Amino acid sequence: MKRSTQTASESARSAFEARRERLLQDFHAARERGLTPRLHKRTSNLFRIRPPADRAARLDVTDFRHVIAIDPERRVAEVEGMTTYEDLVEAALPYGLMPAVVPQLKTITVGGAVTGGGIESSSFRYGFVHETVEALEILDGRGETVHAQPDNEHRALFYGFANSYGTLGYALRVWIQLIPVRPYVQVIHTHHSDPDEYFNNMAETCRAARHHERPTAFIDGAVFDETNLYQTEGSFVDEAESVSRYTFMDIYYRSIRRKEQDTLTTRDYLWRWDTDWFWCSRAYGMEIPALRFLAGALGLLNSATYWKLRDWNERGRILERLGLLRDVEWVIQDVEIPVTHAPTFLAFLHREIGIRPIWICPAQAARTDTVYPLYRTDPDTLYINFGFWGGKKTDQPDGYHNRLIEERVAELEGKKSLYSTSFFTEEDFWARYNRPAHDALKTQYDPENTFPDLYTKCVGTPG
Template sequence: MRRIPGNESSVGASESDQKRTPTAAMEYRSRKERLLAAFEQAAAAGREVRLRKSTSNLFRNRASGLDRNLDVRDFDHVIEINTDEGWADVEGMTPYEAAVDVLLPHGFVPAVVPELKSITVGGAISGGGIESSSFRYGFVHETVIEMEILTGSGECILCRPDNEHRALFFGFPCSYGSLGYCLRARIRIVPTKPFVHLQHRRYTEIDPFFRDIERLCRENLADGAPVAFIDGSVFSPQELFLTTGEWADHAPRVSDYSGMNIYHRSIRENGKDWLTARGYLWRWDADWFWCSRAFGAENRFVRRLYHHLGMLRSTTYWKIKSIVQRSGLLRLLGKERNTEYVIQDVEIPVTRAPEFLRFMFDEVGLLPIWICPAASPDPSARFSLYPTDPNELYINFGFWGGVRSDHSPGYYDRLIESKVSALAGNKSLYSTSYFDRKTFDELYNGPAYRELKERYDPDHRFLDRYEKCVRGR
């Protein structure tokens, strides 16, 4: 068996200076003890417990001036890698970028790597992370073998699909940190090759586009089938692109979208393309899909400056957006008037996907749209709070931008919520939501949630999920 001790590097370490130490597991234990003591202290003072992290990808408005009293910033290590059995033990706040930096030199990556470098393993498990390998491996939480979770009762609990805490294991996805925080996850990893060969196929009609996505997903479901990645980009009703990726040992040429070249533009320009494995995983990060345009990054001069300063990263735009939002500048400039920011990811069963896309064209008008299929690798596994049917193939639609609006605030988000429910879909909760409590309970399995809350956070040390995800507390 090939077991490789993990790294002791943390966020920001370069690819070349990853050190390895056999003491990674011991260090994890001592970090855990320190955290449990900090939790006890906060609990003894009767305080609500909230995470202090270095990054976030949350988009819902949150109350300001929160007391972030649980510092988890150093839970960002890969503890162990087992390439024979295909898993890695990773701390909960490890950004995928750091995990990939450690795993890739061994020829492995997590089975599902969300597109943005700063998304953390725990955040993606609790929030329904997804990527272009999800048609084969499912959502990020479906790649988890076991987890250690700091619960509201101040214990660190090991939960697995087959132990006495299986209810927590299956109830953790879509809990958004309201039941506990994942400190360590054993996640599935898969072998890589040096390059990814991409093909972008254009469609001018909606129905054949989704028919081909469904067919390709079903044909390539098995490990070892040629197509390893499937996603799509919709630029207009006549410009729908289906992108497939295959691992490759060689490449006739290699494109780079981490600098002056822009990935989403390349989709419309190149039928075929080759990227390094790393370049593929982070193809969307430098431009935050297409959202960097709002920050001037598609202007050559501004882009050169960002590039020169090492700022072509999704975290840059997130920070600028947070600063601008806090300063009230948009309101002062009148930019918020007549604009609704619709930043959402939703999943729709593939058979209803054409209807949803037509609705987006006709009723919302927000473009481009990212498309990503996801299917459960184990249809018998039921994630109690995650409202998807494991026997369905889902299409994730990601749309992030401003819509001109003369309606009341939240008009488009509400419209989308109703449509998603009508089509038996699921809406992610990382951004603004408007559900009333009763509807929320029905959609996100309120009774199962309350049972888990009672068992694992009886004193309500963590915020209630509805308060957090809908009321923005």
């Protein structure tokens, strides 16, 4: 059995090497024709739509989606960069393992999450996805593949890759940490009405769980309004009398207010937010029972469907043309705020933005001796991720509220993810995202600027 697993891994590795060879040829062929190689993959979770770059060549990486090997002893998975978390989870669960941090949307890929600050309810213990990576194989801007790990000559690239969003290169292969699981996750939803008490309690739950004073494996939460704040604590269990499923007519986020306690299979727990894209599926009528039934029967209740609908609408500006989106600013953001400032930031969100519910997820570095220069956080600080996604009715110019959020996040010593729209001035951006470190890595790994710089890609024009 062990031998056949080894043979399967060896043949998956050879197939990877052949794909890599072909990709390198495509990369250099594009460069010789004076074209700029740009990532081409089937799915995305990006929320900043840009016109394609001038003279771009699509670098087809759709095939880089295989789990090459699972090492149950070392608890490490070796995967291709565009492997979705759905596929990685499916490969790891039979070994009684899961990735240490599993972002909630099934089509998020390992490479996307490593470079884009992935986070989930186990992040209070393991930190961001990039902190769970052991090594990376990267196709850099020179068209070379580089093996980067914490203790080799490419360590600066290893650490600098987090929050680089493909501006230094693309992860083709990733070695990522796995953790043991049990069959079920029992969740306890605790109601709070006072934000100070809510965040104090969350900080204490995280501290106790990190010190193994309680069996908690997962912590996140949802804020429905000023006085309805919920913390959800999940623990692995071996047995369950009954389990809930939130993959069809039942809606997970609604269950938080309805049930104090619940049990899901571990797989269903990991994808609890995917069926309804947290709560954003309601914008597509998925809380109307007949429509939901139909979509469910057709296998369409998932974040990939909603993202495609949204992308299609955005590119065609359909709702706008129908006059349905007049005076609306899209605010689709995830930000990290130190827990001591979390009540202040929440009050700001209620007052100035008003998009609800809000997803809450605590995160803290697992190790204090590592620095990710393009996404520097204080390893001794517990951060609270606030996820808020929706349209804001306004008579202000586009970007007004997003800019307000960027300023408030900076004042409160927080960090903003770059997967969505940003409105920073170039000066403000580089003050927050470490230009010297970025430029030094660019000089070494992409001296001819094959890929755009981080500001141009995430705030400015094409990428």
